[in-house]
Amino acid sequence: MITSHRITPIAEVEGESVTVSRLKAACSNCNLRELCMPAGISSTELDQLDELVYARRKVKRSDALYRTGDPFEALYAVRTGFFKTRLTFQDGRDQVTGFLMAGELIGLDGIGTEAHTVDAVALEDSEVCMIPYAKLEALSGEMPSLRTHFHKVMSREIVRENSVMMLLGTMRAEERLAAFLLNLSQRMVSRGYAALEFHLRMTREEIGSYLGMKLETVSRLFSRFQAEGLIEVDQKYVRIKDIDGLKAIYAHHTH
Amino acid sequence: MITSHRITPIAEVEGESVTVSRLKAACSNCNLRELCMPAGISSTELDQLDELVYARRKVKRSDALYRTGDPFEALYAVRTGFFKTRLTFQDGRDQVTGFLMAGELIGLDGIGTEAHTVDAVALEDSEVCMIPYAKLEALSGEMPSLRTHFHKVMSREIVRENSVMMLLGTMRAEERLAAFLLNLSQRMVSRGYAALEFHLRMTREEIGSYLGMKLETVSRLFSRFQAEGLIEVDQKYVRIKDIDGLKAIYAHHTH
DNA sequence: GGTCGCGTTTGATCAATATCAATAGCCGGA
DNA sequence: TCCGGCTATTGATATTGATCAAACGCGACC
Structure with missing residues (x-):
């Protein structure tokens, strides 16, 4: 091929x-x-x-x-x-x-x-x-x-994985998804793309796998976030309408 | 002090x-x-x-x-x-x-x-x-x-965290605890200690935090593993009685 | 342009684990 | 060595998210 x-x-x-x-x-x-x-x-x-x-x-x-x-x-x-x-x-x-x-x-x-x-x-x-x-x-x-830079890259990967561990170990499904969207948004920004609007490249199942939940849960949460006016979703397209709302879900932890 | x-x-x-x-x-x-x-x-x-x-x-x-x-x-x-x-x-x-x-x-x-x-x-x-x-x-x-060795150490830490992500993301509580005990056992062995008998240094809460579950769940699982003849537990003391049984729980995944 | 299949959405129900609670037991520090 | 608080166990109940299920829609490929 x-x-x-x-x-x-x-x-x-x-x-x-x-x-x-x-x-x-x-x-x-x-x-x-x-x-x-x-x-x-x-x-x-x-x-x-x-x-x-x-x-x-x-x-x-x-x-x-x-x-x-x-x-x-x-x-x-x-x-x-x-x-x-x-x-x-x-x-x-x-x-x-x-x-x-x-x-x-x-x-x-x-x-x-x-x-x-x-x-x-x-x-x-x-x-x-x-x-x-x-x-x-x-x-x-x-x-x-170069050496120093390389070590920093590896260390940052370790730190990233630490926070994924925290995500998976202590957060609720809605918090994980909010964190995920905020993280994507931030990485888009640092590459010069729009912060609040993007096409997901992965399926619901892949998101779920990364976040430790089932694809149905991801789908339901997207729908709920949309109903609550936090985001607009259409398949892979996502627009963040209320980034502070997402941050509140991620970090506020009203429990 | x-x-x-x-x-x-x-x-x-x-x-x-x-x-x-x-x-x-x-x-x-x-x-x-x-x-x-x-x-x-x-x-x-x-x-x-x-x-x-x-x-x-x-x-x-x-x-x-x-x-x-x-x-x-x-x-x-x-x-x-x-x-x-x-x-x-x-x-x-x-x-x-x-x-x-x-x-x-x-x-x-x-x-x-x-x-x-x-x-x-x-x-x-x-x-x-x-x-x-x-x-x-x-x-x-x-x-x-030294450089090569150091890079390997960092890489292995990344790989370790990968498997913790898998643990937290896809495994059930009993599988996580079995994995935890097996991992401890293995690390004891490679230090020349007894493989099947050790004192935990951490509390149930710390185990639970690492494994993404509550301390009560850890405690219940210890009790259950003991009732099933897999281990013997007395507070921080643990003896593995059926290591293959633990491995089966960890990996067999009858679901 | 049609069709087939994958990905997604949504609903109903279930199971795993959290939460709340009460008691017991151990250990560490004075 | 004794005391007090932290740690652990166990039970009853609540809740989250999984599972099972059905239908739909989009997109890729013929």
Whole structure:
């Protein structure tokens, strides 16, 4: 299955629409740089980064960027599109562990065991920058700013997961969904998109999996939030009408 | 409040029993080395590690090693004792995000923002090795094996949190508790303790907080597991009588 | 342009766990 | 060593969200 997006195919993963481009990924003039790379680095350092991030790869909607058990070789920075990561348990149950958008880094799960522990699946046609991990390791030895930045990215991921634990462990369904919408909104803003209006890339079931509830509960809550004038929903389209109302649900905890 | 454990006090944190020892922490002859440091490093590298881990600190039961908002300056390797990390939400609710035992690393949460985002609290009188983060950053520039090891530790923490997310998001209360007991057991074994018999260091409430359930539910489940012959419980003492039974609950998921 | 299937919505009922409450027991500090 | 408060257990009831079920609508693909 060859896609029209292909530029220079160098790899084909059994039947999947995976394309890799040798075109320089060119951090130096990437508009995601602030999101994804250390701020305030010198231009010689930028050249080194361009060396590091040497290829792009396209991933079609519903295809996996990598799967559980795949040998860990690279991290990926999302250039365009939207991903989920999914952990599958022995008995088949699975859990969405994250949604990733432009400028965010995928693959940190693989470092510890040198094999991936989750699946990373594109929720829309997407493109990533490949960052070969061996090169990153090596380069971070010479570039303190890169090293520091990388450590911060990992730490922030740990902190993000901490707050998901709090979400799942102590919050009610309506609080979780409010938190989810507020988080999405905030991440849209920091990418220069509208804060209060967006298209969800994931299904109700995927939202539910991430938030630890069933898809019916997600659907009911969307309807209820709409009835209460907090949001406007039409399928994947969401508009936040009362962001303070959402924040009150999220944090006020009238119990 | 000065403790008898004190050796060479160099810091006192407002009324808390915090003691810091300038005694070389001496990774080179620490029996936790395999757990906490990179395997197969040279002896000159070991000397550098001894340089890095330059002090110990005692923390008394129920005292904090650090608190949310504290400036981030060091990581800590648990030498002896037992800690919990705890995330507190705006409205006062909190969630235990981890339990840490000998050889494990505390403080990764602080790297990203240069301030701690959780509290780390000792659940029994404990001792930690202080690892000043600036030194770790610097040394990891020169020591690839240390750098690689550190990245793996962070990645494994991300993976651990992934599985807690799965626990909280998709598992039933009895499955969570079984998973918790099995995990504790496994960590005891890898430290050379008995696999099937141990004293819990945390209360039912702390277990419940970690597992996303109320303390009454934890208590009832302990009673039920005991009635079913899976375990023997007496307050904090637990003996696993049927580890396969626990595993079946954890993973079999008859639903 | 039609049709098939997935995703979504909504309703009715059920089950798991929280909540409220009361008692008992242990442990830690003086 | 004793006391007091924290921790645990257990019961009765309430509530949230899951489950089962049915119908609908959108969109992808033929």
